[in-house]
Amino acid sequence: MPSRPTGMTVGAPRFTRITSTLLAVLAGLLAAGCSAAGNSASSSSAVGVPRAAARPATSGGHSAASGGAALTGLASAQSIIYTASLTVRAGQLTRAAAEASQLARAAGGYVSAENTALNRAHPDQSTVRLQLKIPVASYQRVLGALSGLGTRQAESQHAQDVTQTVADVTSRVASAQAAIAQLRKLLARAGSVSSLLDVQNQINTEEAGLEALQAQQRALAHETAYGTVSLLLVAKPAAGVKHHGQSGGFLRGLAAGWHGLVRVVAALLTAAGAALPFAVILAAAGYLGWRGRRWLLRHRSAAGGTGPASPGSAAAE
Numbered sequence: 064m065p066s067r068p069t070g071m072t073v074g075a076p077r078f079t080r081i082t083s084t085l086l087a088v089l090a091g092l093l094a095a096g097c098s099a100a101g102n103s104a105s106s107s108s109a110v111g112v113p114r115a116a117a118r119p120a121t122s123g124g125h126s127a128a129s130g131g132a133a134l135t136g137l138a139s140a141q142s143i144i145y146t147a148s149l150t151v152r153a154g155q156l157t158r159a160a161a162e163a164s165q166l167a168r169a170a171g172g173y174v175s176a177e178n179t180a181l182n183r184a185h186p187d188q189s190t191v192r193l194q195l196k197i198p199v200a201s202y203q204r205v206l207g208a209l210s211g212l213g214t215r216q217a218e219s220q221h222a223q224d225v226t227q228t229v230a231d232v233t234s235r236v237a238s239a240q241a242a243i244a245q246l247r248k249l250l251a252r253a254g255s256v257s258s259l260l261d262v263q264n265q266i267n268t269e270e271a272g273l274e275a276l277q278a279q280q281r282a283l284a285h286e287t288a289y290g291t292v293s294l295l296l297v298a299k300p301a302a303g304v305k306h307h308g309q310s311g312g313f314l315r316g317l318a319a320g321w322h323g324l325v326r327v328v329a330a331l332l333t334a335a336g337a338a339l340p341f342a343v344i345l346a347a348a349g350y351l352g353w354r355g356r357r358w359l360l361r362h363r364s365a366a367g368g369t370g371p372a373s374p375g376s377a378a379a380e
Contacts, residue, residue: 142229142283145202145290147220152297153213156181159296160191166208170201172289191296202290209294216297225283232280239273 153159156179164174176194197205210218243266250262 140226141224142226142287143199144223144225144286145199145220146223146293147206147218147290148293148295149206149209149218150216150295150297151210151213152216152299154299156189156191156296156298159212160193162212163193163195163209163294163296166205167195167197167292170197170205172197172201172205175291187298187300189298193294193296195292195294196289197292199288199290206290206292209292213296213299225287229280229283229287232276232283236273236276236280239269239276243269243273 151159160177160179167174173196174193175196176192178192180190182188195205195209206220246262246266246269250259250266253259253262
């Protein structure tokens, strides 16, 4: 009996050491597993983060490039109406007008209006007005060529941005077309006659509005595709007038005095011719008055000689 306590005392530490050793090994294995898992997770996250970050960077680059392309597209899609007014003094108006028309047609444009005013009595006062429609791509080139038809007297240019108007009209056209398509679907499902008539009337109204919008859209497209140039061609002053204006001295004074005398004589003759009918009438009236007065005096004197004698006359006898 005394030996059992001793044996039990000796075996308990061994069991404790074995148990602690197993626990330590198990703890070490668990620690190693956790550290390996942590390292693999950290390494995977460290490797994966740049890859994940690289993708947004690439997509961001694409989005920036697409944004730049969109801005370029918007800039190129601007709708601008170009108009210009040009005055040119040319030596031969008809020839200059023909050359201007040829320049417009060669660029793909046309002459929308023409007005010619030729003054044969004063050729230097003749004018030719042209309204030219020129494609926008050739607008500036043709405008410069038109200035070379003679001596440029005046020029003005104007550009009107109608991009917002074009976009608004385009959007309204699309909305009207979509509304008409929906109404046609309703028309196909309408059951009663009254419903059919109501839907058809609404379709007619929408189509009328759509036609007006499409007409406005076509007009804007034409105005933005062609620039308008209002060209005024004026004739050069006559050479004789220019030389007369440059002459001076005694001959100039003599010519001025002669022209003044001619104007005065012409004015006097004009006044005399205008007064002659009135002078004839006044002379005839004066002559008749004078004849009437003499007749009246003779009549009075004759009447006085044949009448009864007065007392004064009797006493004198």
